[in-house]
Amino acid sequence: xxxxxxxxxxxxxxxxxxxxxxxxxxxxxxxxxxxxxxxxxxxxxxxxxxxxxxxxxxxxxxxxxxxxxxxxxxxxxxxxxxxxxxxxxxxxxxxxxxxxxxxxxxxxxxxxxxxxxxxxxxxxxxxxxxxxxxxxxxxxxxxxxxxxxxxxxxxxxxxxxxxxxxxxxxxxxxxxxxxxxxxxxxxxxxxxxxxxxxxxxxxxxxxxxxxxxxxxxxxxxxxxxxxxxxxxxxxxxxxxxxxxxxxxxxxxxxxxxxxxxxxxxxxxxxxxxxxxxxxxxxxxxxxxxxxxxxxxxxxxxxxxxxxxxxxxxxx
Amino acid sequence: xxxxxxxxxxxxxxxxxxxxxxxxxxxxxxxxxxxxxxxxxxxxxxxxxxxxxxxxxxxxxxxxxxxxxxxxxxxxxxxxxxxxxxxxxxxxxxxxxxxxxxxxxxxxxxxxxxxxxxxxxxxxxxxxxxxxxxxxxxxxxxxxxxxxxxxxxxxxxxxxxxxxxxxx
Ligand code: SF4
Ligand code: SF4
Ligand code: FES
Numbered sequence: 001x002x003x004x005x006x007x008x009x010x011x012x013x014x015x016x017x018x019x020x021x022x023x024x025x026x027x028x029x030x031x032x033x034x035x036x037x038x039x040x041x042x043x044x045x046x047x048x049x050x051x052x053x054x055x056x057x058x059x060x061x062x063x064x065x066x067x068x069x070x071x072x073x074x075x076x077x078x079x080x081x082x083x084x085x086x087x088x089x090x091x092x093x094x095x096x097x098x099x100x101x102x103x104x105x106x107x108x109x110x111x112x113x114x115x116x117x118x119x120x121x122x123x124x125x126x127x128x129x130x131x132x133x134x135x136x137x138x139x140x141x142x143x144x145x146x147x148x149x150x151x152x153x154x155x156x157x158x159x160x161x162x163x164x165x166x167x168x169x170x171x172x173x174x175x176x177x178x179x180x181x182x183x184x185x186x187x188x189x190x191x192x193x194x195x196x197x198x199x200x201x202x203x204x205x206x207x208x209x210x211x212x213x214x215x216x217x218x219x220x221x222x223x224x225x226x227x228x229x230x231x232x233x234x235x236x237x238x239x240x241x242x243x244x245x246x247x248x249x250x251x252x253x254x255x256x257x258x259x260x261x262x263x264x265x266x267x268x269x270x271x272x273x274x275x276x277x278x279x280x281x282x283x284x285x286x287x288x289x290x291x292x293x294x295x296x297x298x299x300x301x302x303x304x305x306x307x308x309x310x311x312x313x314x315x
Numbered sequence: 316x317x318x319x320x321x322x323x324x325x326x327x328x329x330x331x332x333x334x335x336x337x338x339x340x341x342x343x344x345x346x347x348x349x350x351x352x353x354x355x356x357x358x359x360x361x362x363x364x365x366x367x368x369x370x371x372x373x374x375x376x377x378x379x380x381x382x383x384x385x386x387x388x389x390x391x392x393x394x395x396x397x398x399x400x401x402x403x404x405x406x407x408x409x410x411x412x413x414x415x416x417x418x419x420x421x422x423x424x425x426x427x428x429x430x431x432x433x434x435x436x437x438x439x440x441x442x443x444x445x446x447x448x449x450x451x452x453x454x455x456x457x458x459x460x461x462x463x464x465x466x467x468x469x470x471x472x473x474x475x476x477x478x479x480x481x482x483x
Binding site (some may be wrong): 186310 | 355394396400414420424425426431432433434435437438448449450469477479
């Protein structure tokens, strides 16, 4: 594992600073609304839009503040009011994705950044006993397996977009992404893998949570909802399920930030990163893009090199 | 009524996208099984190349059902997966040689996309030999005939593509 996520010991102070900054922005009229999290069910933070300084007091920042917020900007496209938003490292990649896809104007944003050394997976923490959970959330130590998968490969602890930073930037150690799950699947024989994936499609209930949460799935009109042309049949036949998962993964290929939010929110716990990671891995191998999950000004499929591998040699 | 790819949306059964590729009549003992290959040919080079093969009366297998597209860059990867789902045994994409695209760069973009697609189809369990891309210019009737012949032989040897479980 290339990274050792840890919990920030100063999260309570950070939370206080966050509330203070959000309240300041709202009361001085710098932003009309501030996107953050509030305490949700079972103590797991849920996305929350504060629109007054008093509401800013409800904002939370703790080891379970995992949900990314950038996608909610698309609900606020209309009008010209400014929006505040809090992001950590990976949250800023999601935000950058939306900005690089030119889906929200940077001028309308005030970004509050928080350097982040790791976040816990709410589902894994929820599975602990009450005492265990309390101990983990209070003062650790924390089993590395409780962190979100994305923390284990993260090398962007500091927000890549921000107007205010709430704490000192953390040291950065860069490493090459690895894709162990893809390597395992690639090692299976073709029929076995097809069978395995069929099992995955079968369990999908097509709730579209994966698409809805994804910062790279940000089109104005989604082809999955279109009736004419009917890209995706409404029947849940194996073929339509396969097509759904193909479209979902292929259309974000080259823009996926590897946040794993799709997998985290999946209603039936499907390992969706096995489909996304395949593209990330191939983009590196075929086009030499070392860190394909970092939003770039030109995405790998939005450009080409005359010397790209030739298809005729590939059969 | 025989359905074709151009079936208007209103007459489709609800919940289905497009229609199945028609297979040549099967089950007649006297005829051996023939693969169905769907070919997406760019209008400016490969379609003209296939045409010149015809004009020159070159003989090649007739298994390729040609869909004419304005440019190889027009081929949405979904078309390819859909073709396989609707019963194609192979899919062939053919466009202008890199550098010769009528729209200058369409095939360069297509190349990146199709390279990713190729690896992905195999990941999904489709034999990569069933999916090929070739660059055939308007004057390369000979090459077109050769591409069709070799692909047909290869796919024939592989046998019918495994069903992807479509309801249609
Ligand atoms: S990991 Fe999933 S949710 Fe995140 S950008 Fe990639 S496809 Fe979208
Ligand atoms: S979140 Fe899971 S169950 Fe819902 S549509 Fe996506 S893969 Fe299917
Ligand atoms: S016009 Fe032939 S490939 Fe673009």
